[in-house]
Amino acid sequence: MRRPLKKTALASILFAGALLAVAVTVEAQQPTRIPRIGYLHSGSAPTPPDSLKAFRQGLRDLGYIEGKNILIEYRFAEYKPERIPELAAELVGLKVDVIVTSQTPSVQAIQKVSSSIPIVFGVLSFPVENGIIESFARPGRNATGLTVLSEELNGKRLELLKEVTPSISRIGVFSNLDNPTQPLEWRAVQAAAQGLGVKLYSLGVRSLSDFEDVFRAALTERLQGLINLPEALINTNFKRIAEFAAKHKLPAIYSDASAMNVGGLMFYGPNSADLWRRAAIYVDKILKGAKPADLPVERPTKFELVINVKAAKQIGLTIPPTVLARADRVIR
16 A cells, blocks of 8 residues: 655655646747858859859758748959958857868868868869868768869860861960969879870950950960860850850860850860769768768769750851761750
8 A cells, every 4th residue: 555645755756747848838939940051153143153053052952941940141253362361260259060162272271170060072183182071982081072183084075176267276275373283183184185186275364354365365376266274264154255255256165064055165074963962962971960071072973065056056057967967955
């Protein structure tokens, strides 16, 4: 036969129960912490670039809704490379959960101020050579993401330019002289040029104001065609380059599909939207506990050849049927 509880014991139990109920209520009322992503871009943001649109879509596909269950802190350097270290430090100071970026200077600036905050790069060339990761299979540091095969791609672009204009021998190469990856890109494209019997001329810029100077240099050197090394400053000026090429009847091939939206003649390369959607997958894995050091760097899996027949007609160029037949998309 159970003895009745003493009043003091009963009071203690009731008090403990009340405390537990209050604790559960308070815990339930605590707001859930929303993960924060830092997004660092070397360009400007009057409108989101295509890469950002694709990245956001990738997040939505994974169930992330900006402002609801994820926050994004945006920083844009406005094509002023001296601002990148400052913006990188700002994002690190905010203690974001992961920083998403591209371009070697941006990744290096983040790594200089933090060896622990995870970094996901959407598109990057030569990450091993630049000391950003230890290897593709095991990055080993706080950065991982997607890389492009610059050696093969630069060579393929030159081959295509030579195929549509067999007599071409003098080609101008747009590059950003302040990007430490560009010399590596330049060596890769030079090696390809030697095998094709063409001579390359550097059209290097450091700022928006340099383009008019290199346009004049292209005319002085009597260049017969144009290509560009992958770089944000160059990509953002594709419209100016395409207009210059059309005016002076110069065939040009570009490293980013965005050039085809502003009158570019040809594009060959990886599907950048696919790369940035895949970058969102890296972010998702990191937010769920994965370490960037253990996430292998991936290469592109989708490549495209796009040809603008309308632009070809403007410069009096007939695209060979064999090249048109290989195109994934033809703009007429």
